[in-house]
Amino acid sequence: MTSAARPVLIVAEQLDAAADMVVDQLNQRDIPVIRFDAAVFPQQLTLTAGHGSTELGWTGVLDDGHRTARLEDVRAVYWRRPGRSAIADTVPEPYATWAQNQADAALLNLLAALPGVRWINNPHHDRIAAHKPQQLTTATHCGLRVPRSLITNDPKAAQAFAKQIDAPIICKPILGGRLPVEEGRSLMVATHYVNAKEFDDSIRTTAHYFQEAIDKAYEVRLVAVGDQVFGGTLHTTSERARTDWRTDYKHIEYGTTSVPDHIIYGVRRFLAYYGIVFGSFDFAVTPDDEWVFFENNPAGTWAWVENRTGLPIAAAHADYLQGDTE
Template sequence: MSDTRPVLVVTNKDDPTSDLVISELHGRGAPVVRLDSADFPHALTVAATVTSDGVAGTVTTPSRVADLSAVRSLYYRRPSGFGFPHLAEQDARFAVTQARYGLGGVLAALPGCLYVNHPHRIGDAEFKPSGLAAAASCGFLIPPTLITSDPEAARVFIKEHGPVIYKPLSAPLYRVEGVSCTVEVGEVALEEIDDTVAGTAHLFQHRVEKVADVRVTVIGEHAFCVRIDSGLLDWRTNYGRLTYTVVPPAPGAPRALTAYLDHFRLDFGAFDFAVDRQGRWWFLECNPSGQWAWLEPETGLPMLAAMADLLERGAAA
């Protein structure tokens, strides 16, 4: 008998990675309900009750109805967020808060559901200082790092640990003349530090003298390790210059990867490492919602099948 329990996919409308996963699940006969928080409430409704076993009820889209008590897994990617543009500012702020804690709270309390990943755990893992501290405790090498709003502390750090790079602690939407931009990782010289550093928190980090990067994508019990050669400080700035090689994990990496994911209670993580001339892997970050699908056609690694297997299987009994 086929399993009729649905897989929920929570993401925005323009998400090619989720498109691939949903297509794979459909091909296996697994029912899928896709939704985006931006569709609430005009094209998405929720009716949930709280029971001793968790929540029960339904989430309804224009084409699907999901039984909340029967969801086998939830793939939480990159939903757009709630919006109420037709309301006045204060009313919209109230409505967004109610939607976040209402619908968001329901989706975070599904009984017997496997989360990839749970939205609350994603939130915890997105804090770079927490991630670096966890990485160090799990046995990864981490570059000397400073988080500060003190210009003098930044100057002292650069003198002691140069060359030093700056990277944003988070990457909210940033526009220049209406065009969406990315705040790139960049090297910082001592003379560039001025009093504007005091305006907010910044992350400064010793620049690893690297020969390559490694992206490790962990999907359930599978770790896919890909070396990325580019000659770039930040390989994400020019995908046309990248070459890919499947590599084995560094000594000790499998244990440390598992320990890191267990620390944040994650079933998926996209880890980035810098590889130095001695072949050592330096932990840079782990994105709990990172991209991965573009690597499969470049390497032949069965990543899509691993993700579909995980979501189709659902939580252990």
């Protein structure tokens, strides 16, 4: 099979703007694409893979009923927040959960075992790269400035940290995600300012993640894809948005910025440390033009950055997934 005919697998939810944009870019390049959500496996997607005693890799077929891909021909996988495998309702518990775990492991681990396949990103690496406490350590080793931070369930330690900082501090989740409030509704726990005078034994309820509040001229959603780096700026015009821009999209003005060389170098080192090629990084830029790293989401959103700024992020994904076409 010629290189141009080797397919790219896009594994994403059906309604995903980023996946749509990457598919469009690959179609423009005449690169075959097979897109599916992992949630359709095993009921609507058939996987058959074999490995001989002397073969170098798995061979077989993925078939969604409309298109097929030979595993040995796959050139790249874009693993973009797919759902979990869905087991037929006729399977009772605990067997349904067991079967779901089997299906999840089979699909992901077989694809991960294919030799020479490019990934954005391999989820095995993503899981480690998403750990926020380790991110601060890694970012510091990579030459990036980070906020002074404390994780604790001890109110006295939190009070001592606030006294040491002697400036406003914020509290943020250690682990992302939303709280299910009621059926059909969820609640995002946003970054928020805290008053050290109000610290009490309620801090012992769980681990709290405190940071010094960084004085921001603006924020940057920095998107890195392979060797390409894009800086989308967020100038906030309300106090809510300045604290956590995700809580007040109406008061954000979007733009672009060039990324300083030392930040590009640090971001590339950061990605290399985790063995990933994509990241959505959050930075603050201070009034003194110093960049401060907050966190990286290895499966973060970026379609809104391209849509509001015109930065060619989808094309950068296609560049990487296409790879060598010779």
